[in-house]
Amino acid sequence: MKDLWGAAITDSGRTTRTPSEARGRAAAGPPVAVRSPVVRFDAAVRAAVGQGLLSETRPVAGFIDTDGVRASVAALREAFAHSPGVLHTFAAKASSLVPVLRLLADCGMGCEVASPGELRLAVDAGFAPGAIVLDSPAKTREEIRLALALGVAVNADSIDELLRIDALRNRDSPSVLGLRVNPQVGGGAIGPMSTATDTSKFGVALRDPGARETVVRAFGERPWLTRLHAHVGSQGCPLELIAAGVAQTYELAEEINERLGTRQVASLDIGGGLPVNFTGDTVRPTYAAYVDALTAAAPGLFSGRYALVTEFGRSLLAKNGFIGARVEYTKDAGGRRIALTHAGAQTATRTVFMPESWPLRVGAFAPDGSPKPGPVLAQDIAGPCCFAGDVVAHGRELPELAEGDFVVLYDTGAYYFSTPWAYNSLPRPAVYGFRATGPGGEVTFATVRDAQTLDAIATESGLGHADALTGLGGG
Incomplete structure (x- = not known):
């Protein structure tokens, strides 16, 4: 991989709950109660001080509970267990640290990246190119060229970006190529974290005049364009809002395939964005509750008609x-x-x-x-x-x-x-x-x-x- 990068590329426990317990009760279910953070982490704090990792000369440090990370990944997998063909990717921006990314790769996760730096970190961490998804609203030609050469999946953020891919794409590239759309379902409680507002900088705004027809035509002109992508937002966005955006994307995929007379759209990247409860110890909402909300909003989503990609970050590690x-x-x-x-x-x-x-x-x-x-x-x-x-x-x-x-x-x-x-x-x-x-x-x-x-x-x-x-x- 030296020619592509210009340099050589080298290849107390958090909780006692089981994956099935982490999934919670059917339907929305109650939040998953975990032990108080003091109980969970007090041994780690005491040990860190005792071993000099926190001291007068080392006055600040971050700590990651690896058992907790594995339990969170297990809860995510359990929630989606009934759906075939799901690639769960971790949003690298949530923890752009190679050892953390390698831990997640070891857990069977893929990786979502949004810059050349994050792509480099994902490759260094050991993610297979086919398990990496590149999202960014401002990809350069060089960034696109590198991703296609590696075989990384790419979600174009605009019609103009599709035109760049037209010029750069080699028909033998194994990259799965998609288009990000903005379902314009509205914002949550934190404006900067809401990516499906009327004027969001992300994706093709579906409700703008002529935009939907433009998207359908873009797929018709490009048989290699096989994925739709949407991400409504994260912290501050309720499940119902996120699910509504996914449902809009699912309906668009059905429309495209029907109008083209073939199942060209084969996969849906439904983003991530599950909020985190920063005010208490409970894990809410759970991944199980998220899946229930998706099922209610788009009953066909888990039928197997489409392969699915998720892009969770904060909810796995916070x-x-x-x-x-x-x-x-x-x-x-x-x-x-x-x-x-x-x-x-x-x-x-x-x-x-x-x-x-x-x-x-x-x-x-x-x-x-x-x-x-x-x-x-x-x-x-x-x-x-x-x-x-x-x-x-x-x-x-x-x-x-x-x-x-x-x-x-x-x-x-x-x-x-x-x-x-x-x-x-x-x-x-x-x-x-x-x-x-x-x-x-x-x-x-x-x-x-x-x-x-x-x-x-x-x-x-x-x-x-x-x-x-x-x-x-x-x-």
Whole structure:
């Protein structure tokens, strides 16, 4: 693969529920109750402190529960078990870390990617090209050319992109090719996470004048175009809205095949987007409830008439990870207690800027890593970034924090520590996977990503070109 990339390519447990228990009761079913995060993760926090993974010199790190990840994948598979021909892909943007992607590949997942970088990571992680799906609203010709050469599935985001594929496609390419449509079924509670609004930048807007006929004609002119893709949104989008978008896509596939007189559309990529409950311990909605909603909205979806592709990300990992951070200082200001920690906007960007949409639960731990006892006090949990709004939790009732204590941000296994923000040139935190092993529940860690060094920060900031601007002369 060297010619394609220009460089050589190298080839306490979270829960005790079984896959069938994770699926929940038939129909909508109740949420799947899991143990409190403190109970699930307190052994890992204590072990991380004991082994020096969290300390004064290592003040922040991310942690991933590998048993929890495997259980979430099992629950997803169980929910779709009655449907033949389903490829479950993981949205790489939710955790763009090669060891995490390789774990998911080992679980039998495929991978959905949305950039050349994510495609490279997916290949490095070991996903077969045929199990990788490329989605992006701004694919370059080079990106399309590479995907087709690898045999990666590609969902075109527009008619103009189909014209590019016309020019670049080799008829011998094994890539499955599809077209993304926007069913325009509306938005959820978080506007930026809603991708099926009237003016969404994604896909071909089906309800715009003439658009539906344009899509049918595009398929008629391209016998190799065999997949329809839609993704309604994620956090803040109710199941009924997501299911309505999938149903619209299913009906369009039926219309295309009927009008063309052949079953040209052979597969449907129904996206992902299952919301996560950030306010409590229960897993809701469940994958089983999602399948029930899809069945109600599009009864023929699981008949086997179409192969299916899913693209879940946050729902697989969020509750299987946490951020641990040391308390550096505490202070009082205007009658408010503030704990200054090393977990702020650089690791919890969405929560800092949209706290009502992305709330996080916080746990308090003593310097030895044990859950901190004592009476509670309303406290702000602030981060290290140099702007006033860098607060991850406001007025939380927690045991009084002090220097040397640790806080834990729960439900951060997706997006948070895996894709940090480089504000203030703060180093990327280390990330560790863990699982409970042995009869005594000992916790074993494995390094997923080393903490970024100051040398690496300087290199990324142009150290090797330090004299470039002064060398231009002037002044």
